Amino acid sequence: MPHTHPVLADFLSFTLSHHPIDIVKGQLTNGVHWHYLGDGILEFVPQHGSDQSLVLSAGIHGNETAPIELLNTLVQNIATxxxxxxVRLLMLLGNVAAMRQNCRYLQDDLNRLFDHRHQKLPDSPEAQRAANIEEAIAQFFDAASGKKYHLDLHTAIRPSSFSRFGLLPYQSRPYDAYLLSLLERCDLGALLINHAPAGTFAYHSSQHHSAESVTLELGKVQPFGQNQLAEFAGINALMRAMVAGTEPTTAAQPYKTFKVVAQLEKHSEDFVLNLPSDVANFTAYPKGTLIATDQGYEYIVSHGEERIVFPNPKVKPGVRAGLMVVEVNN
Ligand SMILES: [Zn+2]
Structure with missing residues (x-):
């Protein structure tokens, strides 16, 4: 790619290398306009525009490398x-400061600070980044004329009964039928439906921009260069079809659906998660099991069976320490 701009040749390296230039733009030979909007934010618009708008984000947790690599390769392939x-496309690398240090976050979990919750933590480095990202997607979606989609790509920090799963944010409006049909075609084992507002990026784009949004957990965290990208073939094919404005060719595969019934609340440093520290996501517990305790708080399984997802007793007090989910019959 002799004439490819460094932004497009290696979006990730360009982003990580602290370029003093904040805004760079250009046009590809096929007419596509691209626009680097600063720190890990890159917009593509087809020559004649589009009424479909898509946000693809990765690295909201800085050490979740596989989806970042997928987006980087996608940029290279668009450039050639x-x-x-x-479609109008906004590619977004989330916690760039944490990516530079190969950690999940510096001070606060970025994926708890959206929905304007960063305003309560003005001194956190992640708060500034959440504000930047909220502003970037507001500009992008405000200029949209038709359907809006957002896939926020993650990898989990612990093993899971389902190596790939999706999490739909809480919505008071119905979920988009087309998004649901797409999610059947990217090799997911499970889909979770959230029960309440959250500070996640997917909740933010859904709630504040009426985007059809989903968080996708795609296997386990690995260092850069050590990901088995074949594990991500399903989601990669889906993203590429959405970018091309075509139907994915993958056959539909059923997944299990779960709804969130509760979140574990960490109120203080006395919080205790009554489970092994390496418990896998989706481990099931019968009614009556004591899951967690804190000052004046305990969580006991009240449904016939509940499964735990994203348990993390090390979060700061006031942040959710896990989700409890039950399977729903489709
Ligand atoms: Zn994550």
Whole structure:
């Protein structure tokens, strides 16, 4: 790619290397306009525009490398024209400061600070980043004229009964039928439906921009270069179809659906998670099991069976320490 701008040749390296230039833009030979909007934020618009808008984000947790690598390769393929582009596309690398240090976050979990919750933590480095990202997607979605989609790509920090799963944010409006049909075609084992507002990026884009949004957990955290990208073939094919404005060719596969019934509340440093520290996501517990305790608080399984997802007793007080989910019959 002799004439490819460094932004497009290696979006990740360009982002990580602290370029003093904040805004760079150009046009590809196929007419696609691209626009680097600063720190890990890159917009593509087809020559004649589009009424479909798509946000693809990764690295909201800085050490979740596999989806970052997928997006980086996607940018390269758009730049060469190998990957067709038929939608307005915003690619976003989330916690760039944490990515530079290969850690999940510096001070606060960025994926708890959206929905304007960063305003309560003005001194956190993640609060500034959450504000930047909220502003970038507001500008992008405010200029949208039709359907809006957002896939927020993650990898989990612990083993899971389902190596890939999706999490739909709480919505008072119905979920988009087309998004649900797409999610059947990217090799997910499970889909969780959240029960309440949250400070996640997917909740933010859904709630504040009426985007059809989903958080996707795609296997386990590994260092850069050590990901088995074949594990991500399903989601990669889906993203590429959405970018090209075509239907994915993957056959539909059923997944299990779960709804969130509760979140574990960490009120103080006395919080105790009554489970092994390496418990896998989706481990099931029968009615009556004591899951967690804190000052004046205990969580006991009240449904016939509940499963735990994202348990993390080390979060700061006031932050959710896990979700409890039950399977729903489709
Ligand atoms: Zn994550």
């Amino acid at each position: 024209g190998e990957q067709p582009l038929a």
